[in-house]
Amino acid sequence: MDPTDLVNQAIQGDRDAFIRLIREIENSLYNTAKSMLRKEEDVADAIQETILKAYKSMHTLREPQYFKTWMFRILINECNTMLSRRSLSTSYAEVPAKQEVSSPYDEVDMREAVDRLEESKRIVIVLHYFEDLTLRQVADTLNISESAVKMRLSRARQELYQKFKNFREVKLHVKPI
Structure with a gap:
């Protein structure tokens, strides 16, 4: 149906x-x-x-x-x-979103990283990427403009990129015992 x-x-x-x-x-x-x-x-x-x-x-x-x-x-x-x-x-x-990561060896989970974002960034990521709403639908849902959604998504992606980049760099520079 x-x-x-x-x-x-x-x-x-x-x-x-x-x-x-x-x-x-x-x-x-x-x-x-x-x-x-x-x-x-x-x-x-x-x-x-x-x-x-x-x-x-x-x-x-x-x-x-x-x-x-x-x-x-x-x-x-x-x-x-x-x-x-x-x-x-x-x-x-x-x-606190969840228990803090205690060492660079701990797993980094995308959902956990998203959950640690500021609310305005987190909600656009959740609605657009996790719930598959279009930019227009996210804008309508949050009563903001599409350009504001795009800006928040861009900032959130940049913040997530930096978190994962830093995590990867720490893992690559730490030698196993």
Whole structure:
């Protein structure tokens, strides 16, 4: 079945069609929320709220082909709301992404490196490369211009390149015992 037909059925109130649509993108929603919120319980809450809000306002979706973009916009808004509610004593930037790499021999994982980026860079990388949204869809989802998306992607790629380049140089200059 054409995904647009499924969206149209969901818009007309077909609950099963809505559930099928959500199942198709649930991993993408999870990965995006996880990259923003990091805490499993917050991720679950954000996804639950996103699905509930989407279900209640499904009839407002004007262009069925943008369902996925629409869902990501709702999710990102929900994640941002949750982040703003977090305690003032712990800013988002101070929350460690994962345990620090303890030695140059540790594996460097691309997802972990992306998770360590500043949020504005991280979210464009996640949406564009991990979730396969077009530049236009990323721009629409984040309510920014396509040129801003391109700039953030460029800066994020440069930062990732430098991290991996530095890691590789350290590994090449350290002789095994």
